[in-house]
Amino acid sequence: MSDLGGVLAAEPFIRWDWVRDHTDDIRSNFWEHVQLTVLAVGIGFVIALAMALVAVRWRAAYGPLAAFCAALYAVPSVALFALLLPFVGLSMENALIALVTYTLLILLRNIVAGLDGVPPEVREAADGMGYERWRRVLRVDLPLATPSIVAGLRIATVTTIGLVTVTALVGEGGFGRFINEGLSRQFPTEIVLGSVLSVALAIACDVLFVLAERLLVPWARAKVPIEVGKPGRLTFARWSRHGRTVDA
Amino acid sequence: MTTAAAPVDTAAGDVAIRLEHLTKTYPGATRPAVDGLELAIPRGELVALVGPSGCGKTTTLKMINRLVEPTGGTVWVEGVDIRTRPTHELRRGIGYVIQQAGLFPHRTVGDNIATVPKLLGWDGHRVSARVDELADLLRLDRGLLGRYPSALSGGQQQRVGVARALAADPPVLLMDEPYSAVDPIVRAQLQDELLRLQREVHKTIVFVTHDIDEAIKLANRIAILNVGGILEQVDSPAAMLRAPRNDFVADFLGDDRGIKRLSLMTVGEASLSKGPVVDESASVDEARATMAELGYDWVAVCDGDDSLQGWVGAADLDGAATIAELTPRPFLSVVTPDTTLKAALDGVVTSRTRVAVAVDDDGRYLGMLTVNDLAEGITT
Numbered sequence: 001m002s003d004l005g006g007v008l009a010a011e012p013f014i015r016w017d018w019v020r021d022h023t024d025d026i027r028s029n030f031w032e033h034v035q036l037t038v039l040a041v042g043i044g045f046v047i048a049l050a051m052a053l054v055a056v057r058w059r060a061a062y063g064p065l066a067a068f069c070a071a072l073y074a075v076p077s078v079a080l081f082a083l084l085l086p087f088v089g090l091s092m093e094n095a096l097i098a099l100v101t102y103t104l105l106i107l108l109r110n111i112v113a114g115l116d117g118v119p120p121e122v123r124e125a126a127d128g129m130g131y132e133r134w135r136r137v138l139r140v141d142l143p144l145a146t147p148s149i150v151a152g153l154r155i156a157t158v159t160t161i162g163l164v165t166v167t168a169l170v171g172e173g174g175f176g177r178f179i180n181e182g183l184s185r186q187f188p189t190e191i192v193l194g195s196v197l198s199v200a201l202a203i204a205c206d207v208l209f210v211l212a213e214r215l216l217v218p219w220a221r222a223k224v225p226i227e228v229g230k231p232g233r234l235t236f237a238r239w240s241r242h243g244r245t246v247d248a
Numbered sequence: 249m250t251t252a253a254a255p256v257d258t259a260a261g262d263v264a265i266r267l268e269h270l271t272k273t274y275p276g277a278t279r280p281a282v283d284g285l286e287l288a289i290p291r292g293e294l295v296a297l298v299g300p301s302g303c304g305k306t307t308t309l310k311m312i313n314r315l316v317e318p319t320g321g322t323v324w325v326e327g328v329d330i331r332t333r334p335t336h337e338l339r340r341g342i343g344y345v346i347q348q349a350g351l352f353p354h355r356t357v358g359d360n361i362a363t364v365p366k367l368l369g370w371d372g373h374r375v376s377a378r379v380d381e382l383a384d385l386l387r388l389d390r391g392l393l394g395r396y397p398s399a400l401s402g403g404q405q406q407r408v409g410v411a412r413a414l415a416a417d418p419p420v421l422l423m424d425e426p427y428s429a430v431d432p433i434v435r436a437q438l439q440d441e442l443l444r445l446q447r448e449v450h451k452t453i454v455f456v457t458h459d460i461d462e463a464i465k466l467a468n469r470i471a472i473l474n475v476g477g478i479l480e481q482v483d484s485p486a487a488m489l490r491a492p493r494n495d496f497v498a499d500f501l502g503d504d505r506g507i508k509r510l511s512l513m514t515v516g517e518a519s520l521s522k523g524p525v526v527d528e529s530a531s532v533d534e535a536r537a538t539m540a541e542l543g544y545d546w547v548a549v550c551d552g553d554d555s556l557q558g559w560v561g562a563a564d565l566d567g568a569a570t571i572a573e574l575t576p577r578p579f580l581s582v583v584t585p586d587t588t589l590k591a592a593l594d595g596v597v598t599s600r601t602r603v604a605v606a607v608d609d610d611g612r613y614l615g616m617l618t619v620n621d622l623a624e625g626i627t628t
C-alpha cells in the first residue's frame with residue numbers, strides 16, 4: 001500500500017487521454033454493471049416478494065425468514081464470493097448469487113412493511129365488497145404498498161451498484177474492473193474512473209426511481225407522509241446514516 | 249345444522265334477513281360476543297342495531313356478510329342460508345358501508361364506485377353509466393369522479409362510500425357506524441340524505457350505531473342489544489320510547505324520552521289550539537274581549553286571507569280604535585306542518601308569547617301550539 005501511495009502521489013488523479021482511448025471499455029463495463037444490477041435486484045425482488053406474501057399469509061413465518069435474510073446480509077461480501085467458488089467457480093452465477101443475497105433483507109422488510117401499512121378499514125372494505133383474497137392482495141394491498149416497495153428497491157439498487165464493483169474479484173465487476181485493474185497496475189486514473197462512474201450510476205438510478213414512483217403512485221403526490229417507523233424516504237436516510245444496517 | 253339452500257319459512261311475512269339463534273364466541277373468550285340472537289329484518293326497512301360497547305352489534309352485522317363467521321346459528325338472506333354461497337359472491341350482493349368510508353386511496357372516486365360492478369364483470373359502458381347515475385343519486389358533483397379520495401372532505405368520502413355500496417343495486421345494505429367519524433353538522437346532512445335516499449331505493453338496511461338519537465331519526469325499527477349480544481327490545485322508535493320494556497332500555501333511551509318522542513312527531517300530526525286571534529279589521533274592543541276570554545295579554549292578527557301578520561300586546565291597544573291602525577310585531581317562532589314537535593317546543597320555550605304559531609306553506613294561519621298541546625302529544 002505504501003507503493004500505491006507513492007504512485008498516487010506521482011501520478012495525476014486522472015489522465016483524460018487514457019479515458020478517451022477507452023470509451024469502448026467504459027461502454028462494455030457500463031452494460032455489464034447495469035446487467036448485473038438489474039438481474040440481481042430483479043431476482044432478489046421476485047424471491048423477496050414470494051417470501052413477503054408467505055410472511056403476510058402465515059405471520060409466524062416472518063421471523064425466521066427475516067432472520068435468515070439478516071444472516072445472509074451479515075456475511076462479508078468478499079468471503080461470500082470465496083465460499084461460493086467451489087460450487088459455481090469464477091462466474092456470473094457466483095457474482096449474482098452473492099448480489100441477490102444482499103438485496104433480500106432490504107426488500108423483504110420493505111415489502112412486508114408496505115403490506116402491513118395498508119389501512120385496516122381499506123382492507124375490510126375490500127373484503128366486504130367481495131374481493132377474493134388473492135385478488136385483494138394484487139389489486140389493493142400491493143398497489144398501496146408501492147411507495148414502501150419502491151423505497152426498498154431504491155436502497156437495494158444503490159447497494160447493489162456499489163457491491164457490483166467488488167464482483168471484479170470473481171471476474172465480473174462492471175466498473176469494478178477499472179478499479180481492480182487500477183489497483184493491480186497502480187494506475188489512479190482507472191481507480192478514479194471506476195469509482196466515479198459507479199457512484200454516478202447509483203445516483204442516476206436513484207433519480208429514476210423517484211420519477212418512477214411519481215408515475216406509479218399518482219394518488220399520493222399531494223401528501224407524502226413521513227412518519228418515524230413507517231417506510232418512505234426516511235428509510236433511506238436512516239440506512240445511509242448507519243452504513244450497512246437496515247431500518248427495522 | 250342445515251346446509252341445504254332451502255327457502256326459509258315465508259309465513260312470517262316479507263323478511264329479508266333472518267338471524268336464527270346466531271352465536272359468536274371469539275377464540276379465547278369466556279363469554280359469547282353474541283348469544284343466541286333471534287331477529288327478523290323486514291324487507292325495505294331500516295333496522296338500527298344499537299347498544300353500548302361490547303354488545304356485539306358490529307359482530308352481528310359482520311356475521312351477515314361473513315366478515316365474522318358465526319360459531320352457532322344461521323343467517324338467512326333473502327331466504328338463503330349464507331353458508332351455502334361462496335363468500336365473495338355473497339358479499340358482492342350485499343352493500344357494505346364502514347365508519348372511515350374505507351375508500352381505496354389509489355383509485356379515483358369513479359373507480360371506487362365502480363368496484364363491485366367491475367368485480368361482477370359488467371362491461372365498461374354499463375359501469376360508467378351506473379357510476380354517473382349513482383353520482384347523481386348521491387348528489388356528488390360529477391367533476392369529483394376523476395379525483396382521488398384524499399381530495400374529498402369526510403362527508404363527500406362517506407357519500408362515495410354509500411354510492412360504492414349501492415353500485416350493483418344490492419337488495420341489502422349493511423352500514424357500520426357510517427357517520428360517527430364526521431362532524432355533527434355533516435352527520436345531520438348525511439342522515440337527512442340517507443332518509444331521502446331510502447325513500448327512493450327502498451333497501452333493506454341494517455345500521456349499526458351507538459347513537460340512540462341517530463337510530464331514532466333513521467330507523468323504522470330499533471333493536472337494542474345488551475353486553476354479550478342479548479337482545480333487549482325490538483320496536484319502532486315511537487313504540488320503544490312510549491313503552492321501554494325494561495330499565496336497561498329505558499336508561500339507554502335516556503331521561504328525555506318524552507322530548508325524543510316529540511322529535512318523531514310533526515306539527516301536522518298534533519292538535520292545534522285556535523289561540524287568541526283576530527282579523528285586522530276587528531275593533532280594539534273585540535281584540536280585548538278575545539284576550540280576556542282566553543286569558544292572554546296579546547292577540548294574533550290575520551288579514552282577510554287568513555295570512556298571519558303578527559301579534560299585538562294589550563298595552564299596544566291604548567289609544568287606537570281598530571287593529572288596522574297598529575303595526576303587528578312578528579312572531580319569533582313560526583312553524584309549518586313538517587316541523588317536528590321537538591323544534592316546535594324549542595319555539596315555545598324561547599318565544600315571548602310562549603306559543604309556536606303554525607302556518608301552512610302559503611303563510612296562512614293554522615293554529616298555535618302551547619306547552620299543554622305538546623304534552624298532550626306525548627301522553628296520548
